Amino acid sequence: MSSQADPLFAEAMTGKLWAAYFRDVDRRLRPLSSGPRVEIRDELVAHVLDGFDAETDGSEAERLDRVLQRMGPPGDYLDRYLTDADATSETSVRWRAARGLKDIGNRLALGACYLLGLLGLLLAVAKPIWPEYVGLFRMPTGWWVVGYVDSSGSVELLGYWLIPVMLLLVFLFWFLLPRRLSRRR
Amino acid sequence: MVADTHEQQVVNWSRQLRKGVLEFLVLLRVREREYYGYELVHAVAETAGGEVAEGTLYPLLSRLSKQSLISSRWDQVASGRRRRYYRITSEGEAVLREMTDRWIRLDRAIRRLT
Numbered sequence: 001m002s003s004q005a006d007p008l009f010a011e012a013m014t015g016k017l018w019a020a021y022f023r024d025v026d027r028r029l030r031p032l033s034s035g036p037r038v039e040i041r042d043e044l045v046a047h048v049l050d051g052f053d054a055e056t057d058g059s060e061a062e063r064l065d066r067v068l069q070r071m072g073p074p075g076d077y078l079d080r081y082l083t084d085a086d087a088t089s090e091t092s093v094r095w096r097a098a099r100g101l102k103d104i105g106n107r108l109a110l111g112a113c114y115l116l117g118l119l120g121l122l123l124a125v126a127k128p129i130w131p132e133y134v135g136l137f138r139m140p141t142g143w144w145v146v147g148y149v150d151s152s153g154s155v156e157l158l159g160y161w162l163i164p165v166m167l168l169l170v171f172l173f174w175f176l177l178p179r180r181l182s183r184r185r
Numbered sequence: 186m187v188a189d190t191h192e193q194q195v196v197n198w199s200r201q202l203r204k205g206v207l208e209f210l211v212l213l214r215v216r217e218r219e220y221y222g223y224e225l226v227h228a229v230a231e232t233a234g235g236e237v238a239e240g241t242l243y244p245l246l247s248r249l250s251k252q253s254l255i256s257s258r259w260d261q262v263a264s265g266r267r268r269r270y271y272r273i274t275s276e277g278e279a280v281l282r283e284m285t286d287r288w289i290r291l292d293r294a295i296r297r298l299t
Contacts, residue, residue, distance in 0.1 A: 040247075042269075043269050047243075049221055051239075070238070078244075111234050
């Protein structure tokens with residue numbers, strides 16, 4: 001990716017900071033063709049190394065951290081290379097299309113998460129009201145069905161354990177997955 | 186609460202103002218002499234009040250290069266490292282003269298009002 005080798009640091013923590021920052025840089029520069037990608041990365045590497053040399057106080061990791069803080073997160077500035085690019089250029093069009101599709105995908109996934117969470121909550125509330133109709137059932141045909149069903153001839157698999165299982169799913173669909181999805185945006 | 190809002194408005198205005206003059210500051214710096222990336226970005230960020238993330242200046246340098254207002258060259262320095270050096274072009278100097286003129290006129294107009 002770069003025409004310059006990554007520097008070697010004395011402290012493992014410094015190497016980790018460097019690697020995490022430039023992993024993010026590499027990921028964000030991926031839509032660009034190799035020429036500009038290498039140039040931009042090399043320039044950022046040169047800047048961080050010059051800044052690191054100019055820092056004199058603190059441990060190696062603290063010095064690098066200060067330089068990276070002053071640079072700002074790659075997400076705050078690298079996209080501008082692509083938005084500044086000619087709007088009709090192939091790279092720019094492809095990048096905008098990919099970003100648009102990713103946004104739509106994320107929104108659909110978020111919507112599905114909230115709906116599935118709501119369904120889980122309804123089942124958890126409904127189980128004590130209609131215990132014989134609400135649950136996870138193995139039907140005579142061999143199919144497994146979860147929800148409010150005519151359970152004649154079927155075998156209930158979870159009983160009242162359905163309630164904590166559904167509440168866990170609510171937590172998963174309303175809190176954990178949306179947080180992961182918003183981090184990806 | 187109202188004071189907070191006013192403070193926030195001033196902070197936002199100041200941020201926008203700084204963003205608006207970054208190109209001007211870059212051209213002013215590279216008119217002086219040739220600067221390498223870190224030196225230029227660090228100097229411009231400091232002049233802009235130190236609140237500009239240094240990384241945000243690189244896409245700006247790239248845009249100014251594409252507009253032929255500045256030119257750049259790579260050079261090898263100690264321990265095999267490379268640095269990119271920037272300087273103003275004649276086109277950049279012409280644009281800078283016009284920018285400076287407009288800045289002075291704006292400054293005069295504001296001084297008359299304040």
